[in-house]
Amino acid sequence: MKTLKNIYENIGLPRLIIGLFFIFLVVTSIVLGFSPAALFSDVLRRWLMYGTLVLAMVPGIQSGIGLNFGISLGISAGLLGSVFAMEISFLRNWNEVLGAGAPWLTLLLALLFGIIMAAILGTLYGMLLNRVKGSEMTVSTYVGFSVIAFMNIVWLSLAFKNGELSWPLQGRGLRNTASLSGSFGGLLSNPDVVQSTQPAWLHWLAFKIGDFTVPLGLILVFALLCFIIWLFFRSKLGIAMSAAGENQLFTTTTGINVDGKRIQGTAISTVLGAVGIILYAQTYGFLQLYNAPLMMGFASVASILIGGASVRRAKISHVLIGTLLFQGILVTALPVVNEVIEIGTLPEVLRIIISNGIILYALSKTKGGNQ
Amino acid sequence: MSQKTNVLQKAGSFLFDNKVMIAFAAICVAAIVLSGSPMTFIVDGVFTRITRNTFTVLALIIPVLAGLGLNFGIVIGAVAAQIAVFCVVYWGFGGFSGMLLSVLIATPLAVLFGYLVGKLFNRMKGAEMIAGLILGYFADGLYQLLFLVIIGGIIPVNNPKLIISGGVGVKNTIDLTGNLKYAIDSVRMVDIVTVLFYVVLAITAIKVVLHLLKKYQLHKGDFILFGVVGLLFGISYIPVIERFLSTDRLGLLDALTAVLIVLAVVQIIKIVKSIWIDKKPAKNLVKPILALLGYGLIFGLTFIPEIENVLLFVKLPVLPFLLIAGLCWFNHKILSTRLGQNMRTVGQSQSVAMASGINVDQTRVIAMIISTVLASWGQLIFLQNIGTFSTYGAHTQIAQFAIAALLVGGASVQKATNKQAIIGVILFHTLFIVAPQAGKQLFDNAQIGEYFRVFVSYGVIALSLAMHAWKQFKKEVQPPTEGIDLGNSALSPMAEKQQILD
Amino acid sequence: MEDQYLLSMNNISKEYYGNRVLKGVNLKVKPGEIHALVGENGAGKSTLMNILFGMPVIYSTGGFEGEIQMSGESTSIDCPHTAMNCGIGMVHQEFMLIPEFNVTENIKLGREIGEPTAFSKIFGNLLDKMNWPQMSRDARKALDSIGMMNIEEYAKVAGMPIGYKQFVEIAREIDKTGIKLLVFDEPTAVLTEGEADRLLEIMRLIAQKGIAIIFITHRLTEVMAVADSMTILRDGEFVARKDVKEINLARIAELMIGRKVDKLVDDSLLRSRDLSDDKIALEFKNYHVDMPGERVKGMNIKIREGEIFGFGGLAGQGKIGIANGIMGLFDTQGDVYAFGKRLDLSKLGEALRNDIAFVSEDRRGVGLLLGESIERNITFSAMQIKDEFLTHIGPIKLLDKAKADQHTRDMIKLLDIRCTGTSQAAGSLSGGNQQKVCLARAITMDPKILIVSEPTRGIDIGAKKLVLEYLTKINREQGTTIVMISSELVELRSLCDRIAIVSEGKVFSVMKPDDSDAAFGLAMAGVREEEAA
Known part of the structure; x- marks a missing residue:
């Protein structure tokens, strides 16, 4: 009896409810006659698609800045990197010159640009957060919003030649959604893209078993990122960073510069945000500019909280479980709901309620009590 | 000499204290010049937006004073108002009585919501703003669930004008023309005066009864108020004035003239008082006379054709402005009550307030209820003026824009006044009106201007929050080690629990 | 006759999580009397006062045993509000003032005088209009009654000298109707000497009005100067109630400290070593630490290699600051040398890299x-x-x-x-x-030097013994120099070779463990022996 209670306490009420809801949705959809293979392919795809963005929360939380709503900064860096890489690829005509290698080079270049910009922005952002200790979340939310609003102006002012990116017949301004089909879209995850554009020896990157799609390339990349972060938090630097996030005084007395560690944590989080959005875009097949990333930070925050993280501590397992549950519900809810009542927007409503509800719950847990 | 430096110092500190406002005013002027829009268009637009938005911005002041910070939770007040509007439109009510019904439905809802939000905030002290923000989104989700799924899906509602053709969910926009549109704006001045007269009559009657029961002491002010209102009511029967008052809109020129006349009368009374009643030396006369000269100058300016054109062009709905003035008066008055003093104390220091026997949690909840109710009324004013009710969009940006406006006026997380709210609304919405045009002129792209104003509204909040947090952080000294004996052992079970939860 | 006392707290006991902090304590105060409550840190003074005020911390931890009588009648004080109604007031050590408010507002905090309006008749007194003229008059009266003619009732509290803030606090208590008993908790700790004298004068003035005063302080000279009688507590136990006339400083000190020195450490470990003044492990020269509440203000001391050196003293005197400064938690000034090498404490981790390790309090x-x-x-x-x-x-x-x-x-x-x-x-x-x-x-x-701060605070007796024994062991076997900072004199005296008593941020005197109880007591209170005589 006691162990049962322990298990319950370990899981926590919200995760239990969400977990049971997910199982209920899966069972219902299978009962309703949906193909389990297609359903699980979709869940897997979404899981990997959002995974890195959620992973980006870990260094932020561990280094003590709390839930990084300002991940939009990293997202913007990643998007900028992508559009620059695509424009260069277009100007240099890589598709003609390099053939199958072109999307790879574009992807690498996008990552490179994104990471460099994110590292710089993240460092500055970390410095800001050190000055607003105690209110990081409130400030970072609005810094995140401001960055997206600022990027809107940037997107509107960029004058690119690549027709995929810019509006036709206009000198400047980028599209709301730019298709990546001619570029790195689906390169790691979409069997059709891989089969049609890549040489045979790369066909293992994404393939189908019956109805079930295995985006092996993406799985490997995501697993690698998780492994790197896991390893990082077992290194001397990572251990010091965790300590800085857990107890500033303790860490200071051990001769470690807490503020420095917080800046590093913020920068890593921001870089992961940039990598995350590029992987997201490559899976999705489209680059979403303007206001699309506005609430992505919230989704990431909600995911890791659902996974069991708190405002102060997070683990890789929280990322994996949280993203699976959160995205899983959103994927499976749509067909189930459509079967019952025809409201296409219900999953969206669900997303809003679940994500904000869980964040509220987590906040009430940390700041509870008087004074 | 010393006086001169004093003036300079004062000017300097005025500039410093109002730096946000001044910077924003400069941006506004630049944008106005760039846009090249006619002043009639801008002034008219600004006044329309003052009508719509000021009430909501004023609703933010009390939570700031009570130490709850910027109330991002006013979205919830707006939601209460929108539920009420939906009901009223569905039941087929309209006009001023329909509006009254909306108020009757929205108010208890807002009280309930405000109470719940206040309770929640008491559980999250120190994180009210982020909690309010998230709560706003959460409430939006529940609202969508209600309007998209429950209405029609669970509660059968049959009205093709309101419901999506499938029978489930409310349409994207609800046209308020013919029912609630201008329900407040179009109340005639005569009616206002009449109602005002009867209300004051009733209040005075109650006071007299209380006085006779020896429970209340009548004083001079009560009679003066009754006299003034009675006089106003009386002259409204003079045909010329009756004709003037029988419209619902007041020309800006007329409004300005009226305000100047009232102010001038007040100053003249002061002069008369100091000469014939107080018999004070002429020193006391300087200010009133200067003020009178100032009013004269302003009145003179209205004869400049450019200005006169603008003033003649703009027509103000009377009742919303009276309501705004009333709310300013309310914000001011509430502070001179015990409740207001308690709020200020709680806002300054919760621990001191608690030690002085003030019920901190209750005071905070009351502040949230007041703010939520006011926000719901503000949303009603907004919706009736705009005339179309965007079911899923009308409330989403309300907190964002209201807070940005308040901050632009020079308010901060801990300090806000009526004046800052009004100046903020004027500046913020001036920018809103001219930014697209300015963007078009400057970059040949109106959208850049639009994005710029959104950026400004987010940016000003981010900046203000960061400055507040910075100040707080600097104030915070290292935790004192004194008194650890007791403090730590008394707290440790809680700390332990925290750890387990983590 | 019991009822000659305004307040009598009889046989009070209290437990925090199984830890008995008060054991059958008595406290009796007569009307118009200044009664001092003295004892070391941890003697139970604050807990006793928390009980008197019915603080929530008492009731959330299971209440207390014993009885409180006001004017001979048994009274149950279960919340601060009841205490206030009983006419008990407190002048806090940390001010309960709002800097942004003016003096009147602060004096009337939570007790504002309202004027009923038509609204408040209907909606309750929360909507009463504030009667500021009346409140200003009251504030003026209260300030005048304690002789503070020069504090303006409309001045803002922010920016006032600390002494004035204290006087505003006192005026607030005086202004409360029916105040019978006023508790002053370490009121002079933050004041300058002139202000402190002024305060003592005001206390006499208040007592003359027939209001009883409980005066909590570590400054025994002040007790002798102003109090009529005193209660001495030690380790949560009642030691004595004495009239000031029948006692002297040395005796008070002895009563505060006096207790049998338990053998906490096994005798076999206590062999003497060769300690030489030539081999210095740690040296402080004009050492300052800017730690709020525990400031170190110019400390000079040499600690020998292989020594167990103790720092004792009352809370707030600066002993805690010594270690926190070296650890880098607070800014320091002056010089610290470890084995002759000057430490640059502005660099994080400097001490650790020089073989100095810590255990924080x-x-x-x-x-x-x-x-x-x-x-x-x-x-x-x-x-x-x-x-x-x-x-x-x-x-x-x-x-x-x-x-x-x-x-x-x-x-x-x-x-x-x-x-x-x-x-x-x-x-x-x-x-x-x-x-x-x-x-x-x-x-x-x-480490070569181990600094332990309050090593036995809040731990059970078994663990205490083990920790102290282990410290001795590494000192004897590995020659580790140990610097021990502790509020527990017994502990210091049972272990250390020398003990420095810290007072007002400086080393007051360096004592041997076998010096007399009275000597230790006086040193702790910051009184020179010649003064006490």
């Missing part, structure tokens, strides 16, 4: 990563400072889990840490075991 706040495993806690410092427990793969330094695990298990065995395993979170251990983890972390650094 604030276990949960500074000493531990509560959410992390025992293993992480024990190995952290050595890993970060000395690169131990790491495997190097190129430039990357990764945790050597096996090594860390082994070492942790050794430490668990060595110090008898009661836990479920190396991965148990430090936060879920008991206080004593947490302290052992802190100690294990420090000795993992293999």
Whole structure:
């Protein structure tokens, strides 16, 4: 009896409810006659698609800045990197010159640009957060919003030649959604893209078993990122960073510069945000500019909280479980709901309620009590 | 000499204290010049937006004073108002009585919501703003669930004008023309005066009864108020004035003239008082006379054709402005009550307030209820003026824009006044009106201007929050080690629990 | 006659989580009397006052035993509000003032005088209009009655000298109707000498009006100057109630301190060593630490190699600041030398790199990563400072889990840490075991100098003995110089070679463990023996 209670306490009420809801949705959809293979392919795809963005929360939380709503900064860096890489690829005509290698080079270049910009922005952002200790979340939310609003102006002012990116017949301004089909879209995850554009020896990157799609390339990349972060938090630097996030005084007395560690944590989080959005875009097949990333930070925050993280501590397992549950519900809810009542927007409503509800719950847990 | 430096110092500190406002005013002027829009268009637009938005911005002041910070939770007040509007439109009510019904439905809802939000905030002290923000989104989700799924899906509602053709969910926009549109704006001045007269009559009657029961002491002010209102009511029967008052809109020129006349009368009374009643030396006369000269100058300016054109062009709905003035008066008055003093104390220091026997949690909840109710009324004013009710969009940006406006006026997380709210609304919405045009002129792209104003509204909040947090952080000294004996052992079970939860 | 007393608290006992902090204490105060309540830190004065005021902390931890009588009648005080209604007021050590408010507003805080309006008749007195003229008059009267003619009732409190703030606090208590008993908690601690004299004068003035005063202070000279009688507490026990006329300073000091010195450490370890004034391990020269509440203000002392050196003294006098300064938590001035080498304390971790390790007095706040495993806690410092427990793969330094695990298990065995395993979170251990983890972390650094601050605070007797024995052991066997900072004189006297008593941020005197109780008591109170005579 006691162990049962322990298990319950370990899981926590919200995760239990969400977990049971997910199982209920899966069972219902299978009962309703949906193909389990297609359903699980979709869940897997979404899981990997959002995974890195959620992973980006870990260094932020561990280094003590709390839930990084300002991940939009990293997202913007990643998007900028992508559009620059695509424009260069277009100007240099890589598709003609390099053939199958072109999307790879574009992807690498996008990552490179994104990471460099994110590292710089993240460092500055970390410095800001050190000055607003105690209110990081409130400030970072609005810094995140401001960055997206600022990027809107940037997107509107960029004058690119690549027709995929810019509006036709206009000198400047980028599209709301730019298709990546001619570029790195689906390169790691979409069997059709891989089969049609890549040489045979790369066909293992994404393939189908019956109805079930295995985006092996993406799985490997995501697993690698998780492994790197896991390893990082077992290194001397990572251990010091965790300590800085857990107890500033303790860490200071051990001769470690807490503020420095917080800046590093913020920068890593921001870089992961940039990598995350590029992987997201490559899976999705489209680059979403303007206001699309506005609430992505919230989704990431909600995911890791659902996974069991708190405002102060997070683990890789929280990322994996949280993203699976959160995205899983959103994927499976749509067909189930459509079967019952025809409201296409219900999953969206669900997303809003679940994500904000869980964040509220987590906040009430940390700041509870008087004074 | 010393006086001169004093003036300079004062000017300097005025500039410093109002730096946000001044910077924003400069941006506004630049944008106005760039846009090249006619002043009639801008002034008219600004006044329309003052009508719509000021009430909501004023609703933010009390939570700031009570130490709850910027109330991002006013979205919830707006939601209460929108539920009420939906009901009223569905039941087929309209006009001023329909509006009254909306108020009757929205108010208890807002009280309930405000109470719940206040309770929640008491559980999250120190994180009210982020909690309010998230709560706003959460409430939006529940609202969508209600309007998209429950209405029609669970509660059968049959009205093709309101419901999506499938029978489930409310349409994207609800046209308020013919029912609630201008329900407040179009109340005639005569009616206002009449109602005002009867209300004051009733209040005075109650006071007299209380006085006779020896429970209340009548004083001079009560009679003066009754006299003034009675006089106003009386002259409204003079045909010329009756004709003037029988419209619902007041020309800006007329409004300005009226305000100047009232102010001038007040100053003249002061002069008369100091000469014939107080018999004070002429020193006391300087200010009133200067003020009178100032009013004269302003009145003179209205004869400049450019200005006169603008003033003649703009027509103000009377009742919303009276309501705004009333709310300013309310914000001011509430502070001179015990409740207001308690709020200020709680806002300054919760621990001191608690030690002085003030019920901190209750005071905070009351502040949230007041703010939520006011926000719901503000949303009603907004919706009736705009005339179309965007079911899923009308409330989403309300907190964002209201807070940005308040901050632009020079308010901060801990300090806000009526004046800052009004100046903020004027500046913020001036920018809103001219930014697209300015963007078009400057970059040949109106959208850049639009994005710029959104950026400004987010940016000003981010900046203000960061400055507040910075100040707080600097104030915070290292935790004192004194008194650890007791403090730590008394707290440790809680700390332990925290750890387990983590 | 019982009823000659305004307040009598009879046979009061109180427990916090199984720890008895008050054991049958009596406190009796007559009307118009200034009654001093004296005792060391931890003697139970604050708990007694918390009970008197019905503070929530008492009731949330299971209440208390005993009886409180006001004017001979048994009274139950279950919340601060009841205390106020009984006419008991408190002048707080940390001011309960709002800087942004003016003097009148502060004096009337929570007790504003309202004028009923038509609205408040209907909606309740929360909507009363504030009657500021009346309140200003009251404030003026209260200020005048304590002789503070020069404080303006409309001045803002922010920016006033500290003494004035204290007087505003007093005026607030005086303004309360029916005030019978006023508690002054360390009122002179923050005041300048002139202000303190003024305050004592005001206390006499108040007492003359027939209001009783309970005066809590560490300054025994002030007690002698102003009090009529006193109650002495020691270790939560009632020692004596004396009239000031029948006692002298030395006797008070003796009563405060006096207790039998328990043998906390095994005799076999207490062999004498060769301590030489030529071999100095740690030296402070004009050392300042800017730690709020525990400031060190110009300390000079030399600590010999191989010595166990103690710092004692009352809370707030600066002994805690000594270690926190070296640890780098607060800014320091002056010079600190370790084995002749000057330490640059502005550099983080400087002391650790020079073989000085610490055990903090604030276990949960500074000493531990509560959410992390025992293993992480024990190995952290050595890993970060000395690169131990790491495997190097190129430039990357990764945790050597096996090594860390082994070492942790050794430490668990060595110090008898009661836990479920190396991965148990430090936060879920008991206080004593947490302290052992802190100690294990420090000795993992293999230090030449070990500074332990309040090593036995809040831990059970078994753990206490083990910790002290272990400290002696590494001192004797490895020659580690130990600097021990403690509020427990007994502990210092049973272990140390020399003890420096810290008063007002300086070393007041360096004493031997076998000096008399009275000598220690006077030194703690900051009184020279010649003064006491």
